[in-house]
Amino acid sequence: MAASSVKHDVFQAIADPTRRKLLKLLSKEEMPVTAISGHFPISRTAVSKHLRVLADAGLVKERKVGRETRYKLEPEPLYELKDWLQYFELFWENKLTSLKLFVESDKQDI
Amino acid sequence: MAASSVKHDVFQAIADPTRRKLLKLLSKEEMPVTAISGHFPISRTAVSKHLRVLADAGLVKERKVGRETRYKLEPEPLYELKDWLQYFELFWENKLTSLKLFVESDKQDI
């Protein structure tokens, strides 16, 4: 329920390669913006905007500490992605015909 | 053979909600463009362009049959997404308790 405040969805947030790198970086440790932007060839402001997109999707959390703003990974929204993906796993299990038939039979009984 | 021929990557391909619906639709059966576009409020040409993006990412395969072009799901490229996601599962397991509560609150009759 609390996820209704997201302005950007997780699919769009991870579409950009820079944002995917940001997520990996922030998974290791909480970091302030200037330190983060040292890892990228773009301007600090550009990094800041990517962080905003990630925050809007709920994928990072920001915390003000003095004059710094520190960001860290917030992995929960990725669960939506996992759910979405799970549906397709049924199809790629290298053409397991029985499984496919099972699905097409509309889940008679589990 | 390698994925080097992809013009659009899978992350960008699934970022659009229309394309995600296309993938679900084409997972059920192979369909020609006109039939596909009947499921969407946009023009046939727009659907065709989305199909091109998905094909470039390797997510659908097209087959000419007479005057039709039929499309079907090709789920393999989603492996990359699964791999990417797997890294982050390490982190969201740390918050397993709260996550478990969240998930179960969504499934009322467990």
Next chain:
DNA sequence: TTAAAGTGAAACCAAATGGTTTCATGTTTT
């Protein structure tokens, strides 16, 4: 109390994106 550091907001820009309508081409059908 100045100076410097850390950051976000604003204004701006080029390119990409998602959509449209029109047209050309190949394939059936009559």
Next chain:
DNA sequence: AAAACATGAAACCATTTGGTTTCACTTTAA
């Protein structure tokens, strides 16, 4: 052979996106 169907390519358009530079505001340090 002519008409109808199925589709992709082209040209075009508005909006979004990813980037920049500049500016203002807080917070710390000299």
